[in-house]
Amino acid sequence: MKLSVIAIAGLLSLASCAPTGNYAVHEKRNGDNRMWTPHDIELDRRAMLPISISLTQQNLDKGYEFLMDVSDSKSPNYGKHWTPEQIKETFAPSAEAVGAVKEWLTSYGIIDERLSVSKSGSWIRFNSTIGEAEVLMQTKYRVYEHADTKKTHIACDEYSVPAEIKSHIDFITPTIEFGAVVRELKKTRALPRRDVTKGSTNGTTKLVGLAVEGPRLALPPPPPKNGPVAQASSPTYCDQYITPDCLRALYGFPVGSLSKSSYGIVEFTPNAYLQSDMNLFYASLATNVPVGYTPTLNSIDGGVNQVTYQGFAYNGEADLDLQYAIALVYPQKVTLYQVGDMVEGASFNNFLDAIDGTYCTYSGGDDVIDPVYPDPAAGGYKGAKNCGTFTPTSVISISYAYNEADLPVAYMNRQCNEYMKLGLQGVTIVTSSGDNGVAGNSNQCCTYQGCSGGWLNAAGASGAFNPSFPGTCPYITSVGATQIVPGSKVTAAEEACTTVIYSGGGFSNNFALPGYQTSAVKTYFKSHKPKYSTTLYNASGKTRAIPDISANGANYLCAVDGVGQLIYGTSASAPTVGAIVTLINEQRIGAGKSAVGFINPVLYANPKALNDIKKGTNPGCGTKGFSAVSGWDPLTGLGTPNYPALLKLFMALP
Incomplete structure (x- = not known):
């Protein structure tokens, strides 16, 4: 059977296959999920998915150090908290990261006019057909069904990105996760x-x-x-x-x-x-x-x-x-x-x-x-x-x-x-x-x-x-x-x-x-x-x-x-x-x-x-x-106040 474009719009999740060439696996699910099983549905590769790429932020490796500097009572900077502007300037993804990821997308025909970049530069979003996304991320989407609720989602076991930009990407959604909030x-x-x-x-x-x-x-x-x-x-x-x-x-x-x-x-x-x-x-x-x-x-x-x-x-x-x-x-x-x-x-x-x-x-x-x-x-x-x-x-x-x-x-x-x-x-x-x-x-x-x-x-x-x-x-x-x-x-x-x-x-x-x-x-x-x-x-x-x-x-x-x-x-x-x-x-x-x-x-x-x-x-x-x-x-931590x-x-x- 085929799943219509309208039906697919309600299925938010992805799937993946092994990388080829200089691609590298970026995220992979830890084994099968016994609550979700592949469903025998042939997807319409023309159906659209909202793809979001979370770019790696700068200085996150220093986040703990920064926080201790204003939170440790022994620090001379205790209580000198940061402004939102300082947060943005310190952690925003580098221009190199934004440029490299956009270049990758452009090489697959996803031009600038299709891209939406957040003000902080932390996210790049675009709408893609399933077929286009499969090629982009060397992936194969499947429909999964939940054993109890019978809800269906498109989902994946893993997905891949070019090795040379892997460090610039935090994660891409929708990918290996199942389901929305209940x-x-x-x-x-x-x-x-x-x-x-x-x-x-x-x-x-x-x-x-x-x-x-x-x-x-x-x-x-x-x-x-x-x-x-x-x-x-x-x-x-x-x-x-x-x-x-x-x-x-x-x-x-x-x-x-x-x-x-x-x-x-x-x-x-x-x-x-x-x-x-x-x-x-x-x-x-x-x-x-x-x-x-x-x-x-x-x-x-x-x-x-x-x-x-x-x-x-x-x-x-x-x-x-x-x-x-x-x-x-x-x-x-x-x-x-x-x-x-x-x-x-x-x-x-x-x-x-x-x-x-x-x-x-x-x-x-x-x-x-x-x-x-x-x-x-x-x-x-x-x-x-x-x-x-x-x-x-x-x-x-x-x-x-x-x-x-x-x-x-x-x-x-x-x-x-x-x-x-x-x-x-x-x-x-x-x-x-x-x-x-x-x-x-x-x-x-x-x-x-x-x-x-x-x-x-x-x-x-x-x-x-x-x-x-x-x-x-x-x-x-x-x-x-x-x-x-x-x-x-x-x-x-x-x-x-x-x-x-x-x-x-x-x-x-x-x-x-x-x-x-x-x-x-x-x-x-x-x-x-x-x-x-x-x-x-x-x-x-x-x-x-x-x-x-x-x-x-x-x-x-x-x-x-x-x-x-x-x-x-x-x-x-x-x-x-x-x-x-x-x-x-x-x-x-x-x-x-x-x-x-x-x-x-x-x-x-x-x-x-x-x-x-x-x-x-x-x-x-x-x-x-x-x-x-x-x-x-x-069970009680350090105790009560x-x-x-x-x-x-x-x-x-x-």
């Missing part, structure tokens, strides 16, 4: 796992929100004016339910008082908050915030705070993130980055495009993992793609994650380098480490150690450990989860979270161990090395380890769809840590200092500024997982 929330106690987007999207790479539903209960009534706060907000009850007052008592930080800093929360449509829930929460548990207060909305690629679809699967994540972020930092400004329309949804790259114009292609050139805007689908966002539209806030919290095994290496590296650039500009990024212990999203484990390309076992089955991304990027602060020991006072030592969820943690299979973490990880392996086979996890001691820090992630009392709801997860921990960093920024900026920016080097150099967690495990993949120990460990100690530490820095 936005789902984790399986909860009361809800079956399901797609949360109406008319679900066309893929299986899962960007997952990490909030987990717990029991419902009544919220306390608003306290009388000048009267005592209701019992539920009292630290006496914090082992049963966490409130903003519990967190303040737990980590020693005050109610916000200034409005000089900024805090951003990222949500992916159709996840959305309800203003009625916000008002109920303010009235009951966050009386420092006036009823009716709303976050500042930055709508990215048609992002809308939708109210059509309601329920925990749609409102739980956003209600949690925003209720606690606002309660903890008010009157500081909280910005909601709402990403993606109701048809396509969105991914991290759509968000990053919107806050850094040098990152995006201006022409929809992200991987096919990322939805492309403008969206031609019925009801989709038809406006211009957001490229550098918004200024990033000083702190950004993200409660969503992929499995590291879901994504191509080049895709992760490209995105990780963007987090490095944000750190250079003084932005702190905190992310959730995961809710399934050493297992990944959906409680899935790897078929083999270091698996990639979607080689994951069924949910709940044993296998090799499966770390999450983007937390494994060394330029992000990954946040694990703790809990108050049931029956204990708020002043007692916490333990790793074991109520409903287990703190995500482990060792990357892609990113090298950063220098700031070397001593802590070396000590861990020397004194507490797990007795697991190397077939279960990356035991080399030479890769990025997560989490960096942790915070309470159990029994958060929220208002969801008009009722009290307990919520669990590192989705709660990350916004809490982000809020504490924002409060520190508030004091530094008030004293005429810079925002703290990338905090990991300072934290690892000063572990006593955190509360060490020494009890608990993070089971998964048929094992007990890792154990909490003295010092850094792969000690606000007075952290404030003293950061205020002493220039």
